[in-house]
Amino acid sequence: MKTQSSVSEKILQAVIVFLAVLNLFPIYWLISNTFKYSSEITKMPPDWFPKRFVIDSYIDIFTSTNAARWLLNSLIVAGVSTALIVLVSTMASYAFSKLKFRGRNFLFAIFIGTLMIPKESYIVPLFGFMRDLHLTNTYSSMILPMVALPFGTFLLKSFFDSIPDEIRESGKMDGASEWTIFYTLIVPMAAAGIAALFILEFVKGWNDYLWQLVMSKTDEMKTLMVGITSLMEDNRPDMARKLTGASISAIPMIIVFLSFQKYFTKGIAAGAVKG
Numbered sequence: 001m002k003t004q005s006s007v008s009e010k011i012l013q014a015v016i017v018f019l020a021v022l023n024l025f026p027i028y029w030l031i032s033n034t035f036k037y038s039s040e041i042t043k044m045p046p047d048w049f050p051k052r053f054v055i056d057s058y059i060d061i062f063t064s065t066n067a068a069r070w071l072l073n074s075l076i077v078a079g080v081s082t083a084l085i086v087l088v089s090t091m092a093s094y095a096f097s098k099l100k101f102r103g104r105n106f107l108f109a110i111f112i113g114t115l116m117i118p119k120e121s122y123i124v125p126l127f128g129f130m131r132d133l134h135l136t137n138t139y140s141s142m143i144l145p146m147v148a149l150p151f152g153t154f155l156l157k158s159f160f161d162s163i164p165d166e167i168r169e170s171g172k173m174d175g176a177s178e179w180t181i182f183y184t185l186i187v188p189m190a191a192a193g194i195a196a197l198f199i200l201e202f203v204k205g206w207n208d209y210l211w212q213l214v215m216s217k218t219d220e221m222k223t224l225m226v227g228i229t230s231l232m233e234d235n236r237p238d239m240a241r242k243l244t245g246a247s248i249s250a251i252p253m254i255i256v257f258l259s260f261q262k263y264f265t266k267g268i269a270a271g272a273v274k275g
Contacts, residue, residue: 027254034058035245041239057244061231063101066219067248068229073139077212077223078205081143085201086194087154094182096153097160098168108157119210127214137217146205152197159193160186199260203253224249 009011028126033041061067070271089123096108103199127136161191163186171181212223228245 019198021196027250030243030250031247034238034240034247038238038240041243048071057240058236058248060241061244061248065227065231066222066246067227068226069220070202070222070224071248073221074206074224076139077106077142077208078202080139081146082198084143084147084200085149085152086198088147088185089197090190090194091182092153093160094157094186096188097157097163098165114150115154123211123214130215136215137221138215142208142212142223143216146201146208146210155197155200156193161192162191195260199256206253254260 003243032050033059034072035050035052035055036047037056040051053250064266096104096111130136130145135144167185167189168181171185206226208223209225213226213229216222216226219227228249231245232242
């Protein structure tokens with residue numbers, strides 16, 4: 001029985017490794033092709049490894065387009081929006097979980113119910129609202145609507161619900177203010193969920209396309225995702241240039257996820273158990 005179990009585990013591990021390699025292959029193929037000339041990318045049969053590494057396409061994108069500005073715009077939009085979302089969601093989740101006020105459950109139900117509304121259904125009136133405020137083609141128009149979304153509050157409330165109310169009550173007995181209790185006692189205990197939310201929202205803000213496309217009127221205000229997509233619409237047959245643009249938008253997200261993977265999985269797993 002022990003031998004059969006050991007063989008089964010090895011087979012399962014082999015299958016997992018195979019599936020992992022299969023899922024990672026498109027990323028490898030994308031990045032490896034950026035170090036080739038276009039003629040080498042389209043040749044058949046293909047070269048599975050670059051015969052010589054060239055960085056001409058990277059130089060071309062950063063010298064012939066506003067890719068550096070697009071990259072900066074994406075960092076600003078994704079970074080600022082994520083920080084504000086985490087701040088607002090953390091405070092709102094604490095209020096819905098720990099503070100007692102009339103209509104709390106009804107208000108939370110309405111608040112979370114907005115998650116079922118598709119973004120495409122309100123993008124036109126939202127655009128008109130931003131236009132009337134003269135905020136189009138600004139960072140504010142790309143950041144503020146993202147902060148108002150309720151997903152972060154929905155995610156974090158389960159973490160705050162799992163924290164015993166006695167901790168807050170003990171802080172009250174010691175004379176601590178509500179803010180002190182929130183910041184020094186409650187938030188550290190929900191750190192895993194906050195970290196998971198940070199990663200999710202940063203990736204979402206980085207990859208957002210539709211709203212950023214609507215709000216950016218000039219080439220200088222495009223984010224990396226919008227700018228790189230414009231390269232894909234180019235009729236030039238330079239495949240190396242297009243694949244390089246795609247890799248530039250993907251590589252930062254890969255680095256972020258690999259860097260914070262343990263916090264992400266820990267937060268999601270904890271949320272699943274606590275929820």
